[in-house]
């Protein structure tokens with residue numbers, strides 16, 4: 396990494412590879428604190444096929460369950476996100492971006508370290524899990540209720556959600572299984588955006604949207620940033636990250652490579668990976 400870049404951004408890996416201690420800026424309001432976070436997935440039955448022979452061998456060897464493989468997906472990450480931050484998370488496939496978001500949402504228990512959030516984190520699409528067999532209309536109502544809105548609030552917001560999603564005429568009355576992936580993600584985003592969130596986590600949800608929808612989403616994210624604490628966005632499209640984020644975390648093999656302002660980190664990432 397170029398020395399000039401190192402000077403501009405806080406590089407989060409200590410020389411021995413361990414996560415440095417978190418330092419909180421006393422002049423800003425911390426919303427998410429990730430402190431030396433480690434996440435390990437345990438995959439059971441990774442050692443072989445689940446057939447009768449293998450089961451017999453396990454009995455003979457007195458193994459009482461299939462072999463287990465550990466995947467150390469997050470290997471000591473520390474950072475602080477402050478009020479008003481829109482944080483982009485970039486990295487190659489399998490680098491740990493989605494795992495980091497799930498951990499911030501509280502869906503994965505840390506093996507070591509911790510995640511502290513001021514307020515309730517919402518992972519887009521999970522908090523309002525939509526149902527394929529129900530119409531868009533029913534999903535809006537159920538999704539908004541699932542996010543904690545009252546029936547009157549849902550009624551008041553309904554038209555706004557439909558307008559924001561901007562589906563073709565008549566689609567809102569069709570079951571969601573009839574939607575394209577882009578239409579599904581528009582509706583998911585529109586539902587999530589109907590409520591202000593303390594911490595909003597968006598994982599690739601905008602990837603399938605077209606340019607016009609991305610522009611609308613950016614305006615919405617800016618609005619949410621003002622009301623909410625912080626927004627995190629995972630995306631492979633670096634354009635979305637450049638448009639929507641003021642700060643970027645570059646993740647590789649479960650570690651933070653760089654944490655800094657958007658252009659500096661994205662430029663360094665492009666230079667390093669050629670993407």
Ligand SMILES: Nc1ncnc2c1ncn2[C@@H]1O[C@H](COP(=O)(O)OP(=O)(O)OP(=O)(O)O)[C@@H](O)[C@H]1O
Nearest residue numbers: 436438466468486487488489490491492493494495
């Ligand atoms: N449920 C799971 N069980 C076991 N291992 C998993 C699971 N989910 C992810 N992993 C592993 O954890 C590591 C990080 O995966 P993760 O999905 O967080 O990466 P990512 O950066 O979001 O990837 P992509 O860009 O492909 O979506 C990978 O090695 C992956 O194989």
